Amino acid sequence: MGNIFDNIRRPAQQPAFILFIMIQIMAVSCHAQKSQDKDMITYHTAKVMELADQDYTEVVFLESARFYRLPKKTKGYDDFLKLLKESEKKQAAVKIKLTVPNGDVIEKVEKADH
Numbered sequence: 001m002g003n004i005f006d007n008i009r010r011p012a013q014q015p016a017f018i019l020f021i022m023i024q025i026m027a028v029s030c031h032a033q034k035s036q037d038k039d040m041i042t043y044h045t046a047k048v049m050e051l052a053d054q055d056y057t058e059v060v061f062l063e064s065a066r067f068y069r070l071p072k073k074t075k076g077y078d079d080f081l082k083l084l085k086e087s088e089k090k091q092a093a094v095k096i097k098l099t100v101p102n103g104d105v106i107e108k109v110e111k112a113d114h
Helices: 004-009 011-030 077-090
Strands: 040-050 056-061 067-071 093-098 106-111
Touching (some): 067 077, 077 106
Antiparallel strands (some): 040 093, 093 106
């Protein structure tokens, strides 16, 4: 029984390996769902990084390779930060709203339904 990377060395099996990787990516992408509120996105928090020397907290989600910012001046910042930390600890989903579509600044955080 070889490891998963043995397929890379066998040209005849490369399409199967590529298909396997594509299915894995699609499965993770399905978790990044738009909620009923078209501006809210459901994500699982990977890491919350409070930066003492910055006016924002950095947040990374499992479904995205981007770094997001939660400005400390945001109304409800303490509650949002608490929800994000709970999400990180419990590996639970949260719904976020960005200030602009496809942006990186978080405007709002809510508990996800599931």
